[in-house]
Amino acid sequence: MSRVDLHTTTTSAVGPGSPRSDVNRPWAPWVIAAATLVVVLALGYTLPAYWLLISTSVLVAMMSLLGLGIVTGTAGMIALCQLSFAAIGGWVLDFLMTQTGLYDALGGMAFIVAMLVGGVAAAVLGFVVGLPALRLRGVNLAVVTLGVAAALDMTLQKVSFPDQWSNVRVARPFGIPGASDLSGNRYYFFFVAVVVVVVALGIFFLQRGRWGAGWRSVAFSERGTASSGTSVTTAKLSAFTVSAFVGGIAGGLMVGQVTTANYITFQTLNSLGLYVLAIAVGAHFIEMTLVGALLFVLIPELLKQFKVPLEWSSIAFALLGIQALTTNSNLGADIRRLIIRRKRRRGQGGAELTLSSLEPIGAPVPQAASNVLLVVEDLSVQFGAVAALSSVSVDVREGEILGLIGPNGAGKSTFIDALSGFLPHHTGSISIEGLALDRMAPNRIARAGLRRTFQQDRVPSTMTVGTYMSFVAGRGVDRAEVEEVATFFGCPPLATPLQLVDVGTRRLIEVAANVAAKPRLLLLDEPAAGLSHEEHLAFADRLRAVPERFGVTLLIVEHDLDLVRSVCANLVVLNFGQVLAVGATEAVMSDPAVLKAYMGESEMIS
Numbered sequence: 001m002s003r004v005d006l007h008t009t010t011t012s013a014v015g016p017g018s019p020r021s022d023v024n025r026p027w028a029p030w031v032i033a034a035a036t037l038v039v040v041l042a043l044g045y046t047l048p049a050y051w052l053l054i055s056t057s058v059l060v061a062m063m064s065l066l067g068l069g070i071v072t073g074t075a076g077m078i079a080l081c082q083l084s085f086a087a088i089g090g091w092v093l094d095f096l097m098t099q100t101g102l103y104d105a106l107g108g109m110a111f112i113v114a115m116l117v118g119g120v121a122a123a124v125l126g127f128v129v130g131l132p133a134l135r136l137r138g139v140n141l142a143v144v145t146l147g148v149a150a151a152l153d154m155t156l157q158k159v160s161f162p163d164q165w166s167n168v169r170v171a172r173p174f175g176i177p178g179a180s181d182l183s184g185n186r187y188y189f190f191f192v193a194v195v196v197v198v199v200a201l202g203i204f205f206l207q208r209g210r211w212g213a214g215w216r217s218v219a220f221s222e223r224g225t226a227s228s229g230t231s232v233t234t235a236k237l238s239a240f241t242v243s244a245f246v247g248g249i250a251g252g253l254m255v256g257q258v259t260t261a262n263y264i265t266f267q268t269l270n271s272l273g274l275y276v277l278a279i280a281v282g283a284h285f286i287e288m289t290l291v292g293a294l295l296f297v298l299i300p301e302l303l304k305q306f307k308v309p310l311e312w313s314s315i316a317f318a319l320l321g322i323q324a325l326t327t328n329s330n331l332g333a334d335i336r337r338l339i340i341r342r343k344r345r346r347g348q349g350g351a352e353l354t355l356s357s358l359e360p361i362g363a364p365v366p367q368a369a370s371n372v373l374l375v376v377e378d379l380s381v382q383f384g385a386v387a388a389l390s391s392v393s394v395d396v397r398e399g400e401i402l403g404l405i406g407p408n409g410a411g412k413s414t415f416i417d418a419l420s421g422f423l424p425h426h427t428g429s430i431s432i433e434g435l436a437l438d439r440m441a442p443n444r445i446a447r448a449g450l451r452r453t454f455q456q457d458r459v460p461s462t463m464t465v466g467t468y469m470s471f472v473a474g475r476g477v478d479r480a481e482v483e484e485v486a487t488f489f490g491c492p493p494l495a496t497p498l499q500l501v502d503v504g505t506r507r508l509i510e511v512a513a514n515v516a517a518k519p520r521l522l523l524l525d526e527p528a529a530g531l532s533h534e535e536h537l538a539f540a541d542r543l544r545a546v547p548e549r550f551g552v553t554l555l556i557v558e559h560d561l562d563l564v565r566s567v568c569a570n571l572v573v574l575n576f577g578q579v580l581a582v583g584a585t586e587a588v589m590s591d592p593a594v595l596k597a598y599m600g601e602s603e604m605i606s
């Protein structure tokens with residue numbers, strides 16, 4: 001079947017708004033934002049004065065959780081100092097509003113400018129706190145961020161806020177009256193709601209874009225992130241910086257609420273409580289930050305009503321945290337899973353395209369062109385006493401699918417790791433089209449045109465098929481191209497959440513995403529593991545068409561020798577880290593030395 005046939009038979013049902021697209025309902029966030037503001041307006045005119053104050057506190061806590069959700073939920077790192085960022089934002093706002101001529105110069109706008117400057121100051125601290133996160137994970141990162149929170153806590157107690165001991169009050173924005181005035185509190189509630197909605201929209205679009213995909217990817221696999229051309233450093237630091245900026249804005253809003261600042265608001269214990277709530281509700285889901293904020297404000301409030309000491313709220317937060325950590329889930333994810341399951345039961349989504357249901361293309365085994373694309377010379381990798389690779393030299397020619405085979409432990413994955421930049425201490429040289437890759441970072445190698453897939457699952461389950469594929473394919477590849485490649489490989493609809501996709505199909509999606517990136521050379525590490533027999537045949541049929549159709553040369557490591565035979569014109573055999581044989585597939589497979597190396601597997605070869 002020709003390329004055109006494939007196109008006409010499989011892409012006809014595809015288009016914006018179709019089940020294969022995951023960019024449906026672009027109006028939804030705007031409608032939700034507008035509806036939220038209407039509810040806020042209604043609450044502002046109906047709530048009694050006391051509950052108006054409580055509601056403002058809920059919104060401010062929601063802001064803190066929005067920021068925290070980026071680092072903890074989306075990017076999967078631990079940050080126990082969210083209120084330290086708020087303290088910086090609050091301190092800067094307080095200083096600018098009470099100790100400088102900003103208010104005289106800008107009047108009603110001064111608060112907003114001071115709040116933004118406070119956010120930027122907090123973002124700088126966030127960047128600095130993010131630096132250790134480049135090397136530390138888990139408990140170690142927790143200790144560092146807790147240290148930052150404690151240090152700032154103590155510093156604030158010593159130096160205090162600029163207006164803490166004076167009678168100067170912070171002027172609210174747009175001339176809104178102070179904290180003792182009911183209408184002032186009402187208008188300030190509206191102001192906070194608008195800021196929260198604007199920030200939530202900003203975070204929503206960031207989460208949905210490349211930055212968000214980078215954060216989610218880094219949470220799942222740093223190696224996977226790097227090999228898709230994204231810098232792990234940038235992803236982690238941007239998560240901390242954006243999170244701290246939002247935290248700083250929250251701090252400014254807190255100061256504006258009471259028109260003065262006190263270090264007690266920003267204590268370490270409160271940061272810990274926020275963190276626990278962030279992981280318990282899943283603060284990376286924007287709507288769940290409201291649930292978290294309600295708990296954060298209402299639990300101590302309830303204890304106060306029942307005259308229980310406020311310290312007991314820490315115990316309530318600790319119980320929530322234990323529940324979240326032991327179940328390794330959160331409320332937001334549980335609710336989403338439930339909704340997805342119900343939709344599936346109702347059979348929404350229509351008939352799906354699958355790899356084995358595709359019409360065969362029937363392309364011949366691709367032949368190598370005369371020009372050499374990749375040159376590997378004398379590549380050696382040592383792991384302690386183990387020589388995983390010894391002086392391996394391999395050429396990959398343009399347009400071919402080169403097979404790399406060998407018994408278990410022969411060094412195949414090590415070879416791919418070294419080529420893709422994950423083993424910088426190798427010796428020898430690697431170059432692609434004359435460009436030396438030896439000392440390049442993995443993300444730069446990916447951008448230079450050499451990509452790879454992994455033997456283990458590196459596809460984040462927190463994305464949809466479409467978001468993941470677009471992220472891996474990179475900026476230069478538009479939705480239509482992603483859609484075309486997904487269809488070519490029989491991937492599930494782009495709107496499908498990856499958590500619903502089995503591991504074998506996830507790896508197929510990983511291959512498709514990397515093909516969509518159109519690298520010069522793609523290294524596939526056991527791509528067919530997890531596929532059924534029919535899928536193997538269909539996969540081989542698709543792979544054979546890849547070099548000509550997408551201009552991507554392939555090197556494939558695979559234990560299924562039937563698959564290798566059906567797609568590769570040439571093979572390289574590794575054994576004990578050395579090249580045992582190179583040449584045309586059939587000749588290599590009947591080489592006695594190769595048969596001997598495989599021993600028990602010789603039946604499969606012959």
Ligand SMILES: Nc1ncnc2c1ncn2[C@@H]1O[C@H](COP(=O)(O)OP(=O)(O)OP(=O)(O)O)[C@@H](O)[C@H]1O
Binds near residue numbers: 386387
């Ligand atoms: N990180 C490591 N530390 C120590 N030894 C390692 C490491 N990674 C690989 N090795 C060793 O290097 C050798 C080559 O391993 P490698 O995983 O590259 O083989 P392989 O051909 O890919 O095997 P398989 O087909 O089982 O995946 C093996 O002896 C392995 O035990």
